[in-house]
Amino acid sequence: MELLNDMALFIEVANVLSFRRAADATGVPNSTLSRRISALEKAIGLRLLHRTTRRVELTEAGQLYYERCRRIVDEARIAHEQLGEMLAQPSGILRASLPVDFATVYLAPLIADFSRRYPGISFDFDLTPRRVDLVSEPFDVAIRMGELPDSTLIARQLARLSVQVYASPRYLEMSGEPAAPSDLAKHECLGFSKAGKWKLHRGAETVEVDVGGRFHVNSVGMFRRLATLDLGVIMLPEEIVADDIAAGRLRRILRDWEGIETPVYALTETRLLPAKTQRFIEFLQERLSNKSHRPNP
Template identity: 80%
Template structure:
């Protein structure tokens, strides 16, 4: 990089054949410019310029070097300008692994808005439940819910989602609404395999309940659907239940009580991100936290 900078300074002097004018354009002292050109000549091993008190002339080697280096410096300048444009308006393919139900239910409208904001980006989304390998697979980012195990990957917290209890109006009509978390032991509770215990909070009060149910399901979408079919009580982030809540298919149970908030992370292999990925993370942080 230092050699390229010195080449650019040489091009400026060679273009004007005037050290003082080149120093003004480059924004460095005349003495510094003269020293950098002398160092460049020493590095190359050839005299590039004849300097007198009255004028500056290029040597034969200097003329050849000028013609070659001018193209190199111009290409480098254009590359930097194009990268600047890319930062302002990112483009390329964004490959992302997303949680199936959270992406389908909640993120889809956000993704539509993001795509309109950055028309130069195209998208490849993987919504399978598997955990993709960001090191060996060609993914730019993975969005993950829940606490993450320690690893060499970079995890950026996007938001913490409030978790509440829900059931269908039909279920509550048939079985009654619990009035305290302890009543949950007498209800069908839908959840992931081995979920076993639910921890609930109300202000400074915390309670842990042993829950049971006939359905243990490893899909949020599935046990959410079962809940709308009057089969039990579920505990979900508000954002995931919002659609069914608005449609009246679900309603809140024990509304003063909440579960542990669910963190949402953006996972990347490195901190050095292309503009498309950086803008995607910033967009999600902005919208999820609001």
């Protein structure tokens, strides 16, 4: 890189055949310019410039070097300009692994906004429940919900989503509405097979409730759907059940109580990200952290 910088300084001097004018154009002091060109000549082993008190001229070697190096320096400048344009208007294929239900219900409208902002980006999304391997598989980013296991991946927190308890109006008519968290022990509670306890808090007060039911599934979408079919109580972030609440299929219960917040992370293999990935993460961070914003369905 130092050689390329010295080459660019030599081109500036050769363009105007004056150290003073080259110093004015580059902002590099005259003395520094002279020292850097002398070091370049020493490294090459040939004199590139004839210097007198009145003028500067190219030597034969300097003329040849100027003709070759001018193209190299121009190409380097163009490369920097193109990279700058890429940062301003990124392009390419963004390969992302997304949580199925959160992506379908909540992220889809945000992704639509992002795609309109950056028309040069194409998208390849994996919405299977599996945990993709960012090291061995060609994914740029993975969006994950919940606390993360220890790993060497780079995690950027996008948001923390509040979690509430919901049931369908018909289920509540049939089974009654819980008045306190302890009442959940007498209800059908839908969730993952390992979720034997639900933790809720009200201000500084925290309780744990043993819950159970006939349905234990490994899909958020499935137990959310079962809840809309009047089969039990669920505890999820509002962002995932927003459509069901708006349509009247689910209703929040135990309104003074909330579950433990669910963090949302963007995972990458490295901190050195292409512009398309960096912009995607920044966009989601901005929109997800703005809890007053609701995406249009």
